[in-house]
Amino acid sequence: MTKTLERREKLRGHLIQAAEQMITERGLAGLKTRDLAREIGCANGAVYNLITDVDELVLRVGSRTLLRLDGALSAAVSAGEPSPQEALIRIAIAYCDFAAENLQLWRALFEHRMEADKVVPDWSVHDQLQLFRHIYRPLAALFPERTPEELGITARSLFSAVHGMVALGLEQKLVAVPLPALRKEIATLVRAMIDGLIAQAAQQQAR
Incomplete structure (x- = not known):
């Protein structure tokens, strides 16, 4: 696995963990990709490079x-x-x-x-x-x-x-x-x- 793929997988893991925490605190209706992007330190659109939707x-x-x-x-x-x-x-x-x-x-x-x-x-x-x-x-x-x-x-x-x-x-x-x-x-x-x-x-x- 290249370093680029490793970084992507690591960031993807952070995204899923952040989403889990957000649902825990806010419920499913409180899950917002913009807030997740801010949490993991990436642009909002970059979230969809990590997951399909x-x-x-x-x-x-x-x-x-x-x-x-x-x-x-x-x-x-x-x-x-x-x-x-x-x-x-x-x-x-x-x-x-x-x-x-x-x-x-x-x-x-x-x-x-x-x-x-x-x-x-x-x-x-x-x-x-x-x-x-x-x-x-x-x-x-x-x-x-x-x-x-x-x-x-x-x-x-x-x-x-x-x-x-x-x-x-x-x-x-x-x-x-x-x-x-x-x-x-x-x-x-x-x-x-x-x-x-x-x-x-x-x-x-x-x-």
Whole structure:
């Protein structure tokens, strides 16, 4: 790699870090390329020599967020007893805690919208789908008779339920729920969903 490319990659890294910090402080709506250019010491137009557009910049920050979330979920999996059901509960609570501790970056993952004709890059899709393995594996252990497609649907349904509770619970309005209570309710939800799925599977096998 030439020195010019090295400088460009270094400046690009500074840009992504600055964007991450700006979203943390201001939220996604507060991300401004002019302010970022000033922060990293380049001309406003030079920002687009480092990234394709603002969409790419937000997705790059999102990938950094997802990587840290992946680490938090991995730690949750190994933090307690190997029971698949308990692992799913720990994963759900870890997701809630991560969202609470990284609120603006977490919100940016879901607030960001690309134009309908723009395709999300493969690297970004990969980073997003990687997280589902944490839910998929315990479900596969609990329901070995299910196909990969069925497990994938169940994993997404479970995530959607937990995500919905977290999103509403952390909303800074009338529906906000104290974090300890939210964690408890999430554990109850996941346990109830898994118990229901186990009961349903037992009924189907008994037929």
